[in-house]
Amino acid sequence: GENVEQHPSTLSVQEGDSAVIKCTYSDSASNYFPWYKQELGKRPQLIIDIRSNVGEKKDQRIAVTLNKTAKHFSLHITETQPEDSAVYFCAASRDYKLSFGAGTTVTVRA
């Protein structure tokens, strides 16, 4: 089955700086790569996703890049704000089954 590894497990950044989270996956047939944000005590919510026929996607301050050859994808958050503090999960899927990474706890320092 799919195995998704996510790094780092924790990330502390100064407000206004950028944050980068990296994930690798094992199943070369995976073709859908979403990112979820989970605030403390809340449900995970989709923030951005990318499919295998696209190399990069951007939505305001967040962007995701995908390297299918190397089987890794990354989340970039620019101009971080206190409300970006949360746990971020990457995931990979080729059908119904979405396999999640272990999560990255991001703390934005004011």
Place this chain on the structure above:
Amino acid sequence: DTAVSQTPKYLVTQMGNDKSIKCEQNLGHDTMYWYKQDSKKFLKIMFSYNNKELIINETVPNRFSPKSPDKAHLNLHINSLELGDSAVYFCASSQGTGGLPAGELFFGEGSRLTVL
């Protein structure tokens, strides 16, 4: 109008008891899931149903039994609860059909189960 709702939100019970968590979605989605989130925040899929048919059944003790009476509902029954079952259980749904990628998962608020 809540898209994916699950009840109860909190559940505290003794070891050995049996309990159920209910989930309903009003998004018209074909696929529903149960995920378990442990104390380290790891999200692990347990089950998935597509139009009332079980399509994913991960390595989960058979004390856990899902039931989908219709495509809008997916319940989770747990027998003989153990300390290690303590976790937050998330129900989710997605508009995935015919083997296509799941697409966006819409999660419920979660049900925090504490086994004493």
